[in-house]
Amino acid sequence: MSTDAQGRVRSWTLEPSVPRFSPPPGAVDAHCHVFGPADRFPFSPKAKYHPQDAGPDALFALRDHLGLTRNVIVQASCHGTDNAATLNAIAASNGLARGVAVVDPAISDEDLQALHDGGIRGVRFNFLKRLVDDAPKDRFLEVAGRLPAGWHVVVYFEADILHELRPFLDALPVPVVVDHMGRPDVSLGPDGPDMRAFRALLDSRPDTHFKATCPDRLSEAPPWDDFAEAVRPLVEAYPDRCLWGTDWPHPNMESRIPDDGALVDMIPRIAPTPELQRKLLIDNPMRLYWSEEWL
Numbered sequence: 001m002s003t004d005a006q007g008r009v010r011s012w013t014l015e016p017s018v019p020r021f022s023p024p025p026g027a028v029d030a031h032c033h034v035f036g037p038a039d040r041f042p043f044s045p046k047a048k049y050h051p052q053d054a055g056p057d058a059l060f061a062l063r064d065h066l067g068l069t070r071n072v073i074v075q076a077s078c079h080g081t082d083n084a085a086t087l088n089a090i091a092a093s094n095g096l097a098r099g100v101a102v103v104d105p106a107i108s109d110e111d112l113q114a115l116h117d118g119g120i121r122g123v124r125f126n127f128l129k130r131l132v133d134d135a136p137k138d139r140f141l142e143v144a145g146r147l148p149a150g151w152h153v154v155v156y157f158e159a160d161i162l163h164e165l166r167p168f169l170d171a172l173p174v175p176v177v178v179d180h181m182g183r184p185d186v187s188l189g190p191d192g193p194d195m196r197a198f199r200a201l202l203d204s205r206p207d208t209h210f211k212a213t214c215p216d217r218l219s220e221a222p223p224w225d226d227f228a229e230a231v232r233p234l235v236e237a238y239p240d241r242c243l244w245g246t247d248w249p250h251p252n253m254e255s256r257i258p259d260d261g262a263l264v265d266m267i268p269r270i271a272p273t274p275e276l277q278r279k280l281l282i283d284n285p286m287r288l289y290w291s292e293e294w295l
């Protein structure tokens with residue numbers, strides 16, 4: 001494990017391979033994060049992990065190395081509800097990055113509009129107990145009802161609470177994007193219980209999207225065959241509702257750091273045709289994050 005003198009961990013490789021698969025021009029990495037730099041953007045006092053700096057320069061260098069064009073930067077839990085590091089990275093992107101914020105539900109309408117002006121297009125509600133202290137559903141619903149026009153909600157949960165979360169998800173008044181498909185047990189195949197429950201959610205509301213992301217988290221080890229077998233049918237069945245991303249810098253993955261080039265090489269295994277790849281990598285994220293350019 002790579003830990004520096006301050007005890008801060010590195011969860012990403014400094015030598016990602018060059019992928020064999022070439023993403024189409026305009027491809028969006030729709031799930032990635034930045035950490036710090038911590039001397040300018042300190043971590044939240046409530047942070048559950050303290051990573052080394054992974055700022056915009058490193059993110060955009062990786063984007064170019066992998067043959068990707070744009071980023072959607074999702075506020076990581078270690079930065080709490082202060083979105084300054086995410087906004088800083090968006091501002092440095094020449095319009096090639098947008099973001100998803102984490103907000104105190106008491107945020108004012110003016111501050112939501114300021115986030116919009118900074119390139120934010122959604123808020124994330126995180127239900128993972130190892131990452132956040134609390135997740136107040138009633139307060140989340142209240143703020144979801146007054147988001148700027150065109151925004152959506154990103155929800156991060158694990159499969160074992162999907163049933164309990166259903167009334168909350170059903171009540172959300174804006175489109176929903178589910179991180180990592182709600183972390184199903186992919187080893188049970190495309191028709192395993194978690195995948196079936198997730199399909200029921202997708203079938204219940206047509207504005208629910210999912211990130212076909214994180215084979216490294218959901219599968220034991222490369223080449224992540226069970227992930228490909230379970231996720232390809234989902235992408236094929238819901239081609240207009242899927243997104244893809246690297247998840248760089250892979251928070252909390254310091255003991256199983258994935259090769260980002262290998263993550264890109266998963267794309268043709270979950271989206272086997274050029275048309276599916278275009279929807280997954282361009283059409284769907286552009287509609288959600290760059291709608292004014294996409295109309």
Ligand code: 0GY
Pocket residue numbers: 075076077078131156179247250251252
């Ligand atoms: C992810 C996954 C994780 C962490 C965060 O905000 C975060 O800290 O998202 C995780 O540890 O599962 O979605 O990138």
